[in-house]
Structures are given as structure tokens and as C-alpha cells.
Amino acid sequence: MALLFRKKRSRELVFIWALLLPALAVYLFYRVIPLVWNVVLSFSFWSPGKPAKFAGLYHYEEMLFYDDAFWVALKNTAVFMLGTPIAIVLAMALALLVDQNIRGRSLYRTLIFLPYPMMIVAVGIVWRWLYNDSVGLINYVLRSLGIIDQPIPFLESYDFAMASVMVAAIWQIVGFFMIIILTGLQNIPAHLYEAAVIDGARAHHRFWRITLPLLRPSIFLCVILGVIASFTSFDLIYTMTGGGPGLATELLITYIYKSSFTLSKFDYAAAVTVVMFLLFLALALIANRLAGGDAGKVDIAD
Amino acid sequence: MATVEFRKLVKRYGTHQVVHGIDLAINDGEFLVLVGPSGCGKSTSLRMLAGLEDISGGEILIGDKVVNEVEPRNRDIAMVFQDYALYPHMSVYENMAFSLHYRDTPKQEIRTRVMEAAEILGLQDLLDRRPKQLSGGQRQRVAMGRAIVRKPQVFLFDEPLSNLDAKLRGSMRLEIKKLHRKLGVTTVYVTHDQIEAMTLADRVVVMNSGNIDQVGTPEDVYHSPQTIFVAGFIGSPTMNLLPAKRNGSATIVVGEKSDFHVQLPAKSASNTDAFVFGIRPEDIAIASGDPEDGRVHVDGVVDVVEALGPDTLVFADVGGHQVTARVRPDVKPDIGQPVRLSLDVSRAHFFESESGKVVS
Numbered sequence: 001m002a003l004l005f006r007k008k009r010s011r012e013l014v015f016i017w018a019l020l021l022p023a024l025a026v027y028l029f030y031r032v033i034p035l036v037w038n039v040v041l042s043f044s045f046w047s048p049g050k051p052a053k054f055a056g057l058y059h060y061e062e063m064l065f066y067d068d069a070f071w072v073a074l075k076n077t078a079v080f081m082l083g084t085p086i087a088i089v090l091a092m093a094l095a096l097l098v099d100q101n102i103r104g105r106s107l108y109r110t111l112i113f114l115p116y117p118m119m120i121v122a123v124g125i126v127w128r129w130l131y132n133d134s135v136g137l138i139n140y141v142l143r144s145l146g147i148i149d150q151p152i153p154f155l156e157s158y159d160f161a162m163a164s165v166m167v168a169a170i171w172q173i174v175g176f177f178m179i180i181i182l183t184g185l186q187n188i189p190a191h192l193y194e195a196a197v198i199d200g201a202r203a204h205h206r207f208w209r210i211t212l213p214l215l216r217p218s219i220f221l222c223v224i225l226g227v228i229a230s231f232t233s234f235d236l237i238y239t240m241t242g243g244g245p246g247l248a249t250e251l252l253i254t255y256i257y258k259s260s261f262t263l264s265k266f267d268y269a270a271a272v273t274v275v276m277f278l279l280f281l282a283l284a285l286i287a288n289r290l291a292g293g294d295a296g297k298v299d300i301a302d
Numbered sequence: 303m304a305t306v307e308f309r310k311l312v313k314r315y316g317t318h319q320v321v322h323g324i325d326l327a328i329n330d331g332e333f334l335v336l337v338g339p340s341g342c343g344k345s346t347s348l349r350m351l352a353g354l355e356d357i358s359g360g361e362i363l364i365g366d367k368v369v370n371e372v373e374p375r376n377r378d379i380a381m382v383f384q385d386y387a388l389y390p391h392m393s394v395y396e397n398m399a400f401s402l403h404y405r406d407t408p409k410q411e412i413r414t415r416v417m418e419a420a421e422i423l424g425l426q427d428l429l430d431r432r433p434k435q436l437s438g439g440q441r442q443r444v445a446m447g448r449a450i451v452r453k454p455q456v457f458l459f460d461e462p463l464s465n466l467d468a469k470l471r472g473s474m475r476l477e478i479k480k481l482h483r484k485l486g487v488t489t490v491y492v493t494h495d496q497i498e499a500m501t502l503a504d505r506v507v508v509m510n511s512g513n514i515d516q517v518g519t520p521e522d523v524y525h526s527p528q529t530i531f532v533a534g535f536i537g538s539p540t541m542n543l544l545p546a547k548r549n550g551s552a553t554i555v556v557g558e559k560s561d562f563h564v565q566l567p568a569k570s571a572s573n574t575d576a577f578v579f580g581i582r583p584e585d586i587a588i589a590s591g592d593p594e595d596g597r598v599h600v601d602g603v604v605d606v607v608e609a610l611g612p613d614t615l616v617f618a619d620v621g622g623h624q625v626t627a628r629v630r631p632d633v634k635p636d637i638g639q640p641v642r643l644s645l646d647v648s649r650a651h652f653f654e655s656e657s658g659k660v661v662s
Contacts, residue, residue, distance in 0.1 A: 191387035194354050199401035199448070200375035209400075213391045 035277075041270035048266070059271035070272060072247045073255040076162065077230060080251055083166045084226025088219060090170065091177030098178070099185050109182070113175035120172065124239030127168040131155050131240075155241050161248045165240050169233060177222045184218030185211070220291030227283045231276060252276045304365030304378075304455040304488055305330050306351065312359030313346050313512075321346055322512040323360060329504075333482050333489045337499035338509035339535070344492045345460055347509075351490060352381050352458050365455060375404070380449035381458040384465060386441045388433040388448075394420075395429040398447045405452075419447040422481070439470045446478070450485065457482075459491040463498065475501055496536050500524065508532045530658045533580045533651055539615060539626045542586070545655065546577040554579065554652070557621040562598050564647050566661065577661070580651035583615065586627035588635065589644035596648040600625075604635045618643060 042059055046052040063070045094112055098105045115123065130137050131154040139151040154164040188211065196206050234253045237243060243250040243258065250258075252272060260269035306328040313321035321343040328334045336344040349355040351362055353374030361368050369377050380401075388397050395416055402412045420426045423443045433441055442462060449457055462478070463471045479502055482489055493499055499506045500520040508515045508523055508531070516528040527533035533541045546556040546564070555561045556579045564579065589599045602620035609631065616627045618641055627643055635641050652661040 189385065189387065191383045191385055192389060194352075195381070195383060195387035195389075195448075196400070197354065198352060198374045198379065198381050199452075200404035201400070202375075202404075205404065210389060 038270045038273055041267050042274045044267055046267045047264060052267075055267065059268050060275075062268065063271055063275065069247055069250070069255065073250045073252050076247070076249065077251045077253075079162060080166060080169070080233065081227060081230040083170045084223060084230060086166075087170045087174045087177055087226060088181075088222050091174050091222065092181050092215075092219075094174065094178045095181040095185055099182060109179075112178055115172045115174075116176040118172070120233075120235040121239050123168060123172050124236045127164075127171075128155060128240050131164055156245055158245060158248050161241055161245060165237060165249050168240065169229070169236055172236070173226065173229060176225070180222055180225075181215060181218050184215045188214050217291055220287055223287045223291075224284055227280070227287065231280050305363075306456055306488060306490065307363040308347070308351075308360065309363070310360035311347065311350065311357065311362060313343065313350060313355065314358040319358075320512050321350075321358075324509075324512075324514050326507060326514065326517065328488060328490065331486045331488055333479075333491065333502060333504045334507060335491045335493060335499040335503035335505075336507045336509055337493055337496055337535075340494055341511070342509040343512040344494075344507075344509045348458055348460055348490060348492045351456075352379060353377055378455040379458055380452045380454040380456075381460065382442075382445045382449050382462045384461040386433070386445040386465075388441055388444055390433050393430050393432060394425060394436070394444050394447075397433070397444055398451050401448065401452050415451045415453075416447075419451045422450065422484070423447050423477075438466050439474060442466065442474060443477075446481065450481070455488065457487050457489040459489065459493075461493055462491075463493070463495070471498075478502060496538065500536070506536075508535060510535075526660075527580075527651060528660050530578055530580070530653045530655075533653070537582060539583050539628070541580045541582050541651070542623075542625050543653075544579045544620075544623050544625070546579040546652075548575040548577070557600075557623060561621070562600050562645075564598060564650065566652060574654050574656055576655040578653040578655045580653065581645055581647070581649065583626040583628035585646040585649045586625065586629075587644045587646075588616070588627070588629055588633055589642040593644060596646060598645045598647050600643050600645065602641055602643060604637050604639055604641050607635060607637060609634070616641070 041052070043055055043057070044052040045055045045058070098108045098112070102108075129135070131139075133139055133151040133153040133156075136151075136154075138154070139148075142148045143151065152160060154160045192210055192214075193206055196210055201209060230251075232253060233251065234257065237249055237251055237254050238257075241249040243254040253276070256269045256272050256276070259265045259272065306326075308324055308326040310323040310325060311321055312319065312323050320341075324343075324347065336347060338344050346355060350357050351364075353369070353372065357370050361370055363369065364377060364379070389400065392400065398416045398419060399412050402415065407415070416429075417426075420429060423446060425440070425443055425447055428436060428440060428444075433444065436444065442465075445462070459478070463474055466474060475498060478491075482502075491498075491502060503520055505517060506520055506523050507517050510529075510531045516523055516532045518526075523532055523536050527536065527541075530543060534543060544556050545558070546554040548566075549555045549563065553563050553565055554577050555563055566577075593599045600620050602618035602625060604616060604618050605624065606615075606617040608615040608617070612631065613628050614631050614633060616629055616633075616635055618625050618627065620643070625643065653659060654661060
């Protein structure tokens with residue numbers, strides 16, 4: 001031990017590892033081990049309290065060739081993900097608006113950002129009330145304006161359920177995207193626009209040739225965060241629709257939950273999780289590659 | 303190429319006026335430098351000329367045409383910014399070609415013009431680089447390239463060398479001067495650096511708190527400053543400015559303690575009593591023997607001596623006022639010791655302290 005502390009370099013190493021270890025331990029126990037265990041599980045037959053048996057690709061075959069619910073959940077996840085580009089376009093428009101020199105712009109910024117830090121379960125419950133067909137505000141307003149005669153049971157309808165949860169999801173994240181894009185906007189030096197004005201570029205040229213290219217890292221950061229959110233939006237779906245009606249709002253994440261904790265098919269759920277993990281990894285890599293490998297960075301010389 | 307004219311040009315922000323109705327006529331092909339301390343309105347005036355700031359009052363004319371309501375892109379000007387303002391996501395080539403895309407220039411013509419500009423500025427090997435991959439001097443050259451491909455009527459420079467180190471600044475100064483000689487385009491150049499102003503300008507415009515104090519050749523503003531401000535601003539080290547009072551009809555007394563008498567210029571019609579006496583450091587020497595004609599001797603104490611190489615600066619306390627003398631490098635007075643300075647009062651300047659104007 002005394003030897004270990006003699007050299008400056010080894011003293012530094014001990015110090016570094018001492019600081020790293022607690023975080024690494026948490027990471028190992030809550031991330032790495034479950035992930036490895038999950039992969040092992042997906043190749044096994046296993047239910048709680050029984051020894052595991054090797055199953056090979058059995059669960060994967062079932063999932064890909066015989067389980068329609070999996071494909072519905074996958075398709076729904078893809079549809080749900082389309083909320084991200086919509087949210088980004090909205091966030092961009094809002095960011096451009098609140099970047100103007102308008103009265104009370106910090107108030108607007110705060111109001112638009114406000115939903116993001118709210119607990120998602122609370123967001124889900126509020127929106128469930130808004131959508132309610134007998135006491136919901138949305139139906140009340142639509143009926144008062146004479147747009148509809150009969151109340152629409154948004155969350156109980158096959159036609160509206162998916163769109164309705166997507167609206168809630170977009171509402172919740174748009175403020176966060178707006179802040180990211182606003183930060184990107186404010187990092188673009190004013191002189192660039194002045195140079196472009198003198199160079200003869202009109203407002204829409206300046207947007208397409210300067211603003212948008214320089215916002216690319218911010219936008220792709222939003223894309224990645226949006227993809228993550230759509231893969232992990234368990235709480236929102238669970239509180240609003242529970243995946244229903246039928247499978248109308250079933251996402252991969254809620255399907256995994258149901259397979260394991262409702263149907264006790266932990267081994268099967270593990271296989272779905274592996275597929276979801278791989279899809280997610282692929283999308284994140286593609287998004288980061290498209291962002292030039294530096295999502296979130298502000299690309300300004302100097 | 304074109305002339306530029308300011309007529310009673312005013313800039314106001316709310317109720318706060320920063321440019322107070324200035325008049326200025328810039329000749330065709332002239333290199334004009336606006337110089338002054340920060341906040342004097344020089345950059346604001348340039349930005350109004352560029353169309354980046356609204357004009358609160360008066361008129362700006364480019365080539366005899368009032369441009370107050372003309373969009374920047376239609377003013378036929380090009381501007382070089384202090385921080386270069388290069389588009390970071392575009393190559394050097396694209397940066398230089400950018401403006402031509404918006405002027406319906408054919409592709410082939412764009413190529414020819416960018417290549418031409420690149421050759422003039424020695425940028426041929428850097429055309430594919432991004433601004434990030436360039437040094438400060440190279441970036442500044444790209445910014446100038448972007449301006450010259452346009453072949454504009456007027457070049458505007460807004461403190462273009464301020465972000466460069468001293469050595470590079472010197473060489474870029476030369477390049478700008480050569481470029482102007484080669485292209486002959488009317489140029490308006492803003493700087494707070496009087497050396498840049500003196501070396502580059504055909505004419506210098508000295509601005510002070512939103513007004514023009516003096517317009518003239520570099521020699522004019524150096525040798526015949528019209529106000530106390532110009533006298534103190536142009537020249538380094540600055541001109542010695544000492545308070546003085548009238549004593550009799552044609553003489554004044556300079557200083558309060560270690561006084562000396564000086565003749566006012568012969569035709570002085572000034573009837574005020576308070577003056578400022580100005581004399582440049584190079585017009586002061588260390589005295590030896592009796593004063594010659596046109597010189598006055600004063601006694602002081604040596605404060606600081608700075609040996610610059612080609613000459614030496616002696617800072618002396620004369621009756622409570624600091625006086626700077628630029629003397630031969632072999633002269634090395636001792637610090638803290640009395641010194642007798644010889645002032646060439648034939649080269650002195652006299653200003654009324656109230657109006658700040660020169661006594662002529």
C-alpha cells in the first residue's frame with residue numbers, strides 16, 4: 001500500500017478511480033448487468049422461480065413471424081416517432097418568433113418551455129381530462145362552437161387515439177426543442193446576417209443558406225432526443241390510453257411492459273427489448289452521422 | 303466607382319442622438335478614413351452608409367443618388383467586418399461566390415471572378431478550405447475577396463484589422479493600400495487606430511462625440527489640428543497640451559508655477575483669455591546654452607525615460623504638468639534630476655480653451 005502512494009502518477013490514478021467507482025458501480029448494476037442479462041434472457045426459456053433453458057432464436061422467430069401484435073406495436077412506434085419532425089418544425093417556428101425583438105418575449109419563452117419539466121404522468125392525466133368526452137375542455141369548445149354535434153371520445157376511438165397522444169407528446173416536448181433551437185439561433189453572429197444582407201440575400205435566402213445550415217447540429221440534437229422520447233414514452237401512453245383501444249396506441253415499450261408484467265413472458269419481452277434496443281441504436285447512429293458527428297454543437301469559426 | 307456624400311446626417315436611438323448632422327463629401331476613388339475614439343459615431347455612420355442602420359435625419363448619396371430608402375443589396379457596396387463575418391459552413395470559394403449567386407451572375411462568370419479575386423489576394427490554394435481552417439490574416443483576406451468579386455462602387459471597412467496581432471496588422475495594412483491602388487474603388491474605412499488612419503488615408507476624418515472635428519490629409523490633421531481634440535488624438539505620444547492665460551495683448555503665460563511667456567500668432571483676433579498651448583514632443587529638445595530665436599527654455603524634473611531605439615522619450619514634470627519630449631537616442635537624462643527643456647514655439651499650436659478651436 002505504501003508503495004502505491006509513493007509515485008505521484010499512481011496517487012493520481014487512485015484518486016481518479018476513487019471518484020469514478022461509485023458512478024461506475026451504479027452504471028454496472030443498473031445498466032450493464034440488466035442489459036447483458038436481458039440479452040441472455042432473450043435466448044432462453046425462463047419464468048420467475050424456474051431455471052433457464054437455452055431457447056436459441058425461438059422468441060425471435062415467434063416475434064418476427066407469428067406475433068402480429070409486435071408488428072402493430074412497431075408500426076405504432078414508427079408513427080409516434082413522426083411527432084418528432086412535427087415538433088421540430090413547430091419549435092423552429094416558435095424559436096424564430098421569440099428570437100424577434102418583441103415585447104414580453106421572455107414570458108413567451110417561459111410559457112412555451114413550461115410543459116417540459118412537468119412530470120409526464122401529470123401531463124398524461126391533464127390531457128386525458130382535456131380529451132374526455134363528457135367533461136373534457138376540447139369537446140366542450142368544439143361543441144360550443146358548433147363544429148361537432150356529438151362528443152368525440154378521442155382516447156377511446158381507433159381513429160383519434162394515436163393522433164391524440166401524439167398531440168400531448170408534441171405539446172410536452174416542443175418547448176424543450178424550442179430552447180435548443182433558440183440557443184442555436186442566438187449563437188449565430190449577427191454580422192453573418194449583415195454580411196448576407198449586403199451580399200444581396202433576401203430573408204428566405206438567409207434562412208435557407210445561413211440559419212438552417214448553422215442550426216443543423218441543434219436540429220439533430222432534437223432528432224436524437226425525439227427518437228429517444230418516442231422509444232421511451234411509456235408513462236404518457238400508460239396514463240393516457242394504456243396502449244388501447246385494442247392495440248391502437250400500443251408502442252414497443254408498452255408492449256414489452258405488458259408481455260413481461262401482465263403476461264409474465266419475461267423471456268419473450270427480453271427478445272422484443274433487444275430488437276428495440278438495436279433499432280434505437282441504429283437510428284441514433286444515423287442521426288448523429290447526418291449531423292456530421294457533432295449533434296448539439298454550434299458550428300461557428302472561432 | 304462613385305462619390306459618396308453625407309448631408310446633415312443624423313442618427314438617433316430613441317431620444318439619444320449619437321450622430322449630430324454631419325456633412326461630408328467623399329471623392330470618386332478616394333480612400334477616406336473615419337477615425338475617432340469608441341462611441342464617436344464613426345461605425346454608426348458607416349453602417350448607415352451600408353444600410354444596416356436606418357438614417358434618422360439627413361441624406362446619404364452614393365453617386366449623386368439619395369440612398370436613404372435603398373436596400374443594402376441595391377446600394378452597390380461591399381463591406382468588410384471586424385470579425386470577418388465569413389459563412390462558417392461554406393468553403394472559401396462559396397464564401398466569395400455567395401453574393402454573385404444573388405445577382406444573376408452566370409456560373410462561368412462567377413468562377414472567373416472568384417478566381418480573379420483569389421489571385422489578387424493569393425488565396426488560390428485555400429479555395430476549398432473552411433474559414434475555421436484559416437489563420438486570422440487569411441480569413442481577413444477572404445473577407446476582402448468576398449468584397450472585391452462584387453466589383454462594387456464603394457468599399458466599406460469596419461475596423462478590419464482590429465482582431466489581428468500587431469505584426470500582421472502592419473502587413474495587412476500594406477495589402478489594403480496596394481489593393482486600393484490597384485482597384486481604385488472609393489473606400490470608406492473606419493478605425494480607432496490613428497496609425498492606420500495616417501498610413502492608409504487620402505483624407506482623414508476625425509470624429510468626436512458624433513461630430514466631425516476635422517477633415518484633411520494626414521499631414522493636415524497632424525501638422526495643423528483644428529481643435530484640441532484632434533491635436534490630442536492624432537500623434538503618438540500625444541501632443542503636450544498646457545493651460546495658458548492671456549498676459550497683455552499678444553502674449554500668453556503658459557503653466558501655473560513654472561511659467562513662461564509665448565507670443566500669440568500675429569493675426570490672432572481671439573478675445574478670450576484662457577488658452578491651451580500645444581506642442582508636439584518632437585518639437586522639444588534638451589536645452590544647451592541660451593535659447594535661440596523662436597525657442598523658449600523651461601525647467602522641469604525628469605520622471606520617466608523611455609528608450610525606444612530610434613529615439614528616446616523623456617517625460618518631465620514641468621510645474622505640475624507632464625511634458626513629453628522626443629529626443630535623440632544618445633541623450634539619457636537621469637531620472638529625478640532637473641532638466642532644462644527647449645521648446646520650439648514657432649511650431650506650437652494655440653487653442654481657445656472654451657471653444658476648443660485653434661487660434662489662427
